[in-house]
Amino acid sequence: MTDSQAPAETRLDRWLCAVRLVKTRPIATRLCEAGHVRVNGVSAKPSTKVRAGDRVEAFIADRERVVEVVRPIESRVGAPVAVTCYVDHSPPPVVREIRPGIMAVRGEGRPSKRLRRELERLRRAADT
Numbered sequence: 747m748t749d750s751q752a753p754a755e756t757r758l759d760r761w762l763c764a765v766r767l768v769k770t771r772p773i774a775t776r777l778c779e780a781g782h783v784r785v786n787g788v789s790a791k792p793s794t795k796v797r798a799g800d801r802v803e804a805f806i807a808d809r810e811r812v813v814e815v816v817r818p819i820e821s822r823v824g825a826p827v828a829v830t831c832y833v834d835h836s837p838p839p840v841v842r843e844i845r846p847g848i849m850a851v852r853g854e855g856r857p858s859k860r861l862r863r864e865l866e867r868l869r870r871a872a873d874t
Contacts, residue, residue: 756818758785758802759792764819765828767806777804802832811836 756764762774762783777783778792782805785794796802800815813832823831857865 753818753820755795755797756820757792758783758790758794758796760820761796761815761818762802762804764822765813765831766822766825767804767811767813777806782806801835809836809839 759771759774759778762768762777763771768774768777774783775792778790778794781789783790784803785796786801787803790802796815796818798815798817802811802813802815804811804813812835814835815832817831819831
């Protein structure tokens with residue numbers, strides 16, 4: 747999609763899906779209906795129109811996301827193109843301490859083999 751074909755505004759649920767903040771459009775619709783999405787500080791419906799310059803605040807997958815719309819798009823695009831359509835102002839992900847000295851970052855996935863061994867060593871030490 748070239749800039750001359752880009753719409754001036756688009757539905758919020760379509761835009762959230764198009765820029766890959768959510769996996770599917772029905773998920774975006776449910777988030778909006780549940781009140782987890784705000785546009786420019788106002789609670790938004792799925793049909794709310796977003797334009798360039800709007801600020802979208804959403805609570806997605808246990809994480810607060812704050813993004814500024816750079817370019818409204820309607821169809822899902824590849825990840826490299828999607829990140830050019832918004833500016834991310836989100837706070838860093840929550841880091842919590844599993845055990846003293848071992849930090850876990852939400853969304854980092856499965857612990858590495860080294861980290862699993864450290865956790866097992868700590869568990870054995872706690873049992874004795």
